[in-house]
Amino acid sequence: MRYIWMLLAAVLSGPVVAQGYLVKGLSQFSASEQAMLRAWLDSGEAAMHRLLGPLPFVTHIHLYPRRGAEPVPWAHTWKGARKSLHLYVDTDFGANDFTHDWTLYHEWSHLALPYLGEQHRWWAEGFASYMQYHLMEQVGVLRGSAEGQLQRRWRQYQHYFHSNEPLGVQAQSLIQQGQYPPAYWAGAQYFIRVQQRLPHKDLMSLVAKYTREHYNAAHGLKNVLEILDRLAGKPVFSNTYRQMTEG
Numbered sequence: 247m248r249y250i251w252m253l254l255a256a257v258l259s260g261p262v263v264a265q266g267y268l269v270k271g272l273s274q275f276s277a278s279e280q281a282m283l284r285a286w287l288d289s290g291e292a293a294m295h296r297l298l299g300p301l302p303f304v305t306h307i308h309l310y311p312r313r314g315a316e317p318v319p320w321a322h323t324w325k326g327a328r329k330s331l332h333l334y335v336d337t338d339f340g341a342n343d344f345t346h347d348w349t350l351y352h353e354w355s356h357l358a359l360p361y362l363g364e365q366h367r368w369w370a371e372g373f374a375s376y377m378q379y380h381l382m383e384q385v386g387v388l389r390g391s392a393e394g395q396l397q398r399r400w401r402q403y404q405h406y407f408h409s410n411e412p413l414g415v416q417a418q419s420l421i422q423q424g425q426y427p428p429a430y431w432a433g434a435q436y437f438i439r440v441q442q443r444l445p446h447k448d449l450m451s452l453v454a455k456y457t458r459e460h461y462n463a464a465h466g467l468k469n470v471l472e473i474l475d476r477l478a479g480k481p482v483f484s485n486t487y488r489q490m491t492e493g
């Protein structure tokens with residue numbers, strides 16, 4: 247019922263035709279686990295809504311039981327005609343563990359931008375890593391600011407980057423070697439640099455405008471960067487990309 251009301255509100259409020267999420271797989275969990283998982287997804291969706299506004303698509307969430315060392319031992323997204331999150335969850339963990347876990351925020355962030363291909367993965371992962379902390383800030387589970395946490399992560403992994411190659415090139419190589427954390431936090435540096443070059447604009451607001459109004463218009467990273475440049479009023483996205491990949 248809640249979903250229907252949200253859908254109706256979105257239809258009445260303008261060009262965005264749908265929002266919200268649908269969840270599959272809940273029946274594999276007990277009633278109390280279902281309530282916990284629902285509350286967790288609801289708070290994630292509320293944070294998405296506060297950061298990006300109504301999304302132009304419904305998020306299809308698939309839940310699977312899985313035992314592991316953390317609340318969400320495995321997850322991935324699918325950005326075909328249906329935008330989906332696939333979350334493998336260990337309900338031995340409690341509500342508080344789920345709310346503080348980064349995975350849901352990271353995976354949902356991936357849906358804000360289209361799939362851009364394996365060769366640009368450092369950039370896409372950098373974006374999801376950047377946005378996940380902004381979502382966690384919205385939920386109220388981050389100690390300090392999102393920017394502060396991102397810089398702390400970067401300092402933790404900076405020692406991986408010692409060649410003279412541009413940071414984006416090194417990050418992409420690390421992904422190919424399976425060294426994900428340093429690559430992700432290096433990728434997030436791209437967005438920190440763009441934000442620093444837009445002192446009077448909020449990067450997440452530009453992304454929100456992109457997601458709501460241009461989601462299906464762009465094909466390929468170059469095109470996405472051009473649209474973001476237009477929204478920013480200067481070619482800061484394309485220029486920063488060039489600097490981080492061509493030196």
Ligand SMILES: [Zn+2]
Nearest residue numbers: 352356371374
């Ligand atoms: Zn990711």
